[in-house]
Amino acid sequence: MEPIAPAVIAPQLEIKRYTGIMDWLTTVDHKKIGLMYFWFVVIMGLVGGAMAGAIRVQLATPGAVWEVVEAAHLNGTDVPFNLFSENRHLYNQMVTMHASIMIFFTIIPGFIAFMNYIVPIMIGARDMAFPKMNAFGFWLLIPAAILMLTSFFVQGGAAASGWTAYPPLSLQGMGTNPGQDMWVFGVHLAGVSSILAAINFIVTVTNLRAPGMTWSRLPLFAWATIFVSIIQLLATPVLAAAVTMVLMDRNFGTTFTIASQGGDPVLYQHIFWTYSHPAVYIMILPGFGAISHVFASFSRKRIFGYISMIYAIGAITLLGFMVWAHHMFSVGMPTILQAYFMYASLLIGVPTGIKVFNWLATMWGGSIRFTTSMKFACGFICLFVIGGFGGLILAMVPTDISLTDSYFVVGHFHMVLVGGSVMLLFSMTYYWWPKMSGHFLSEKAGSWVFWLMFLGVFVAFFAMHISGYAGMPRRVPVYYADFKFSNYLTTVGYFMTFIAALIFFVDLLVSYRRPKITVDDPWAINDIQQSLEWATSCPPPVYNFAVSPPIPVVEQIAHRGNNP
Numbered sequence: 001m002e003p004i005a006p007a008v009i010a011p012q013l014e015i016k017r018y019t020g021i022m023d024w025l026t027t028v029d030h031k032k033i034g035l036m037y038f039w040f041v042v043i044m045g046l047v048g049g050a051m052a053g054a055i056r057v058q059l060a061t062p063g064a065v066w067e068v069v070e071a072a073h074l075n076g077t078d079v080p081f082n083l084f085s086e087n088r089h090l091y092n093q094m095v096t097m098h099a100s101i102m103i104f105f106t107i108i109p110g111f112i113a114f115m116n117y118i119v120p121i122m123i124g125a126r127d128m129a130f131p132k133m134n135a136f137g138f139w140l141l142i143p144a145a146i147l148m149l150t151s152f153f154v155q156g157g158a159a160a161s162g163w164t165a166y167p168p169l170s171l172q173g174m175g176t177n178p179g180q181d182m183w184v185f186g187v188h189l190a191g192v193s194s195i196l197a198a199i200n201f202i203v204t205v206t207n208l209r210a211p212g213m214t215w216s217r218l219p220l221f222a223w224a225t226i227f228v229s230i231i232q233l234l235a236t237p238v239l240a241a242a243v244t245m246v247l248m249d250r251n252f253g254t255t256f257t258i259a260s261q262g263g264d265p266v267l268y269q270h271i272f273w274t275y276s277h278p279a280v281y282i283m284i285l286p287g288f289g290a291i292s293h294v295f296a297s298f299s300r301k302r303i304f305g306y307i308s309m310i311y312a313i314g315a316i317t318l319l320g321f322m323v324w325a326h327h328m329f330s331v332g333m334p335t336i337l338q339a340y341f342m343y344a345s346l347l348i349g350v351p352t353g354i355k356v357f358n359w360l361a362t363m364w365g366g367s368i369r370f371t372t373s374m375k376f377a378c379g380f381i382c383l384f385v386i387g388g389f390g391g392l393i394l395a396m397v398p399t400d401i402s403l404t405d406s407y408f409v410v411g412h413f414h415m416v417l418v419g420g421s422v423m424l425l426f427s428m429t430y431y432w433w434p435k436m437s438g439h440f441l442s443e444k445a446g447s448w449v450f451w452l453m454f455l456g457v458f459v460a461f462f463a464m465h466i467s468g469y470a471g472m473p474r475r476v477p478v479y480y481a482d483f484k485f486s487n488y489l490t491t492v493g494y495f496m497t498f499i500a501a502l503i504f505f506v507d508l509l510v511s512y513r514r515p516k517i518t519v520d521d522p523w524a525i526n527d528i529q530q531s532l533e534w535a536t537s538c539p540p541p542v543y544n545f546a547v548s549p550p551i552p553v554v555e556q557i558a559h560r561g562n563n564p
Contacts, residue, residue, distance in 0.1 A: 028131035029542055033138050034117030035436065040141060041110040042505060047149070048101035049498055051094050058083040058091060058477055060491035067481045084477050091477040092160035093179075097148060099163035100183065103283070104190045105145050107417065110425045111286035112197050115225050117436055119201065121533040121540055122219050124210025124549040129203040137196035144189035151182040159183035162475060164272060165246055167257035167265045174250045181250060184243045191236045194282075198232035201225050210532065210549045219531060220303060223310050224289025227317045231278045231285075235321070239275035242268055266331055273324035281320045283417060285313060287424025288355055291377045294431050295359050297525040298374040299366030305358040312351035312358075319348045329397050330404040338397045345395035352388065356381060371523075372446030376427035379454040383419025386458075387412055390465060408468025415461040418497070426453065426504070434522045438538045439511040445503055452500035460493025 018026055027033065062068050063082025072079045084091040120128055128134045151158040156177025161169035170180055205226050209218070245256040245268060255261040257268045296303040303309065326345045329338060359381060368374070390412035394400045403409060426449070433441050467486040472479055479487065517538040520526075526534040532549055533540075 028127075028135045030116050030120050030128045030131065030134060031436070031539065031542075033134055034113050034115075036138055037109050037113035037116055037141075038436075040138075040145075041106050041113055042508065044101055044105040044145060045110075046501065046505065048098055048106055049501055051098035051101065052494060053498060054083060054094050055091070055098060056491040056494045059479070059487045064478050064487070065481050065484055066478050069478060082477075088477055089160055090157065092162075092475070093152065093158040095475055096159045096162050096183075097152070100148060100159070100186075101145075102417075103163060103279075104187065105141065105148075107283045107421045107425070108190075108194065108279075109141060110421075111228070111283070112194075114290065114425075114428050114432060115197075115201060115221075115286060118432055118533055119222055119225050120204060120208070121435075121536065121544050122531060123205060123208065123213060123222055124532050124545065125204060125208035126544050128200050129208055130200050133196050134200050137193045137200070140189050140193040140196075144186040144193070147182045147186040147189070151179040151186075154178050154182065164276070165243060166272075167246060167249070167268055168259075170246050171249055171258065181247060184247045187243050188240060191240050194232045194236050198229035198236075201229040202233070219289075220292040220306070220309055220313075221286070221289040224286050224313055227313050228282050228285045231282050231317060231320065235275040235278040235282075238271060239279075242271040242275065245271075266328075269328055269331060270325065273327045274321075277324040277327065278317075278320040280416075281316055283421045284424065285316065287380075287421060287428065288313060290428045290431075291380065291424055292359070292362075293529070293531065294373050294377045294427055295362045297431070297523060297529055298369045298371055298377075299363045300369075300525075300528060301362055301366045302528065303358070304361040304364075305354070308354055309358055312354040315351040316348060319344065319351070323348065326395055326400070329400045342395055342397050346392060349388065349392060356385065371430065372441070372443055372450055373427045373430035375447070375450045376423050376430065376453075379450060380420060380423040380427065383415060383423060383454070383457055386462070387415030387419050390415060403468060405474055406468035407464045407472045407474055410474050411461045411464030411468055414464065415457070419457045419461065423453070423457070426450075431523075432533075433508075433511065434517050435533055435538050435540075437511060438517050439514045440517065440522070441511050442507050445507045449500045449504045449507070452496045452503070456493045456496025456500060458493070460490045460497065463487075463489035463493065 017023075024032060024036065058064055061082050062080035063085055069079050069082075079085055084094075116128070116134065120126070148158070154177075156173050156179055158179040159165065159170070159182075161172070161180065165180070165183070173180065205218070205222050245254070248254040249257050249263070255263040257263045257265045259265055292303050292309060323341055323344045325333065325337065326341045329341070333341075359377075370378075390408070394403060394409065394412060430441055430446055433439070463486045467483050467490070468474075470482060470486070472483040472486075520537055521534040522538060523534070532545075535549060536545055
């Protein structure tokens with residue numbers, strides 16, 4: 001018998017581990033990536049908010065009133081101060097880039113930040129399914145944002161066609177103004193980032209759940225993540241197709257959207273809104289799932305109507321793909337299609353109403369703690385319902401045709417996105433920041449942030465509804481004196497929200513100097529909620545859990561000896 005050769009032991013590969021800034025630049029840890037998303041969103045939110053400030057300063061100055069401008073011309077005197085009096089084209093650029101930054105680099109990545117950090121912990125996973133792809137998706141946002149922001153400094157300036165980029169406006173400056181092309185490439189990069197995140201979340205939640213976490217035990221935030229990832233995966237390539245048509249028409253001689261050469265600009269609108277209406281739900285469905293946990297936690301109850309909440313999110317996801325043309329009633333379409341899109345748009349109010357009533361039922365009879373997170377959640381319901389009623393008005397064909405391209409539409413959109421999505425992001429931050437950073441945010445400063453934000457949003461965007469109902473068109477740098485008071489109100493409301501944002505930003509920085517949290521469940525809620533993210537340290541270790549966490553969570557907490 002031949003002697004057995006000794007086993008060859010493969011040499012151990014040295015794993016180079018970085019520290020400091022290189023650790024953050026090379027990390028694939030979902031928690032660090034989530035924090036990088038978060039701080040990117042905070043910075044982009046301040047930039048986009050400052051652009052909104054420039055718009056509001058323009059509309060609050062005496063030189064923005066048409067009668068004042070005309071009187072100055074007739075009298076041969078100087079026009080009163082007007083921020084964009086010498087460059088009205090810059091005003092259009094500011095409007096376009098404000099919307100683009102807030103949508104593509106603030107609200108959508110804002111929810112992805114929390115999905116990145118919280119969802120793997122919430123389902124008992126040690127990381128995302130594809131950690132390197134997760135990091136790649138984040139780093140794509142940096143060149144995307146740089147492309148858009150630096151387009152202000154190229155010949156002709158940044159994109160000025162509105163965030164919708166409708167042709168023929170988006171075709172102006174072909175061959176001479178690369179700003180619109182840079183905008184398209186920025187959208188492409190942000191879209192690829194969004195698609196990669198969607199694939200990662202779907203695989204993570206489907207395959208990496210802890211043993212015993214069946215679909216019927218999946219937290220609502222994880223359910224919302226699944227549904228919004230489906231929307232991102234299916235709808236984002238459609239947006240890429242739309243803006244690519246504009247890019248080709250501008251640079252390669254195609255005529256997809258040029259009506260005089262056989263193209264169809266209305267086709268662009270259909271393709272664009274096939275993405276952009278579902279995108280509205282990308283910007284709010286994760287928050288729907290998240291504040292379900294907030295309401296339950298600070299009411300000392302389990303969420304009311306768990307199954308109906310899942311079906312409601314699913315119904316919103318499905319219906320969101322079926323109502324895109326309600327943005328296009330004024331374009332012209334057969335009466336039967338107008339009727340279909342009108343009734344389908346009204347139908348979305350049903351699952352949304354189910355969620356609102358379930359949140360109210362969760363609070364009913366509960367032992368409510370009005371933490372800052374809970375205040376933002378309650379404020380969200382108030383503002384979102386008001387904004388939603390504006391949507392019901394615009395879903396009616398006759399009223400929509402008369403209000404299209406007015407400030408009523410702008411007010412509705414902002415009441416839903418700022419009064420909805422941004423309020424949700426604030427609530428989620430105050431709720432999960434102790435878990436993410438290991439430090440509390442100030443509840444006292446948080447009350448100031450909440451009331452300034454809540455009242456500012458209501459004043460600013462309800463006044464926009466009044467301006468639009470009175471007939472003020474959107475995206476104009478000057479207006480008739482009839483709209484002066486409502487525009488002043490909107491500007492006052494804006495400054496209230498911006499002050500709130502600055503207080504919040506300072507509090508985020510100061511929070512790192514506060515005492516370190518030493519318990520897993522700093523809100524003392526997990527005896528009822530039984531959620532895995534409150535069953536590990538604040539912040540969690542690199543591996544999240546030392547052992548595969550059992551279900552229900554309360555057993556793990558008792559086993560570790562820190563049951564609240």
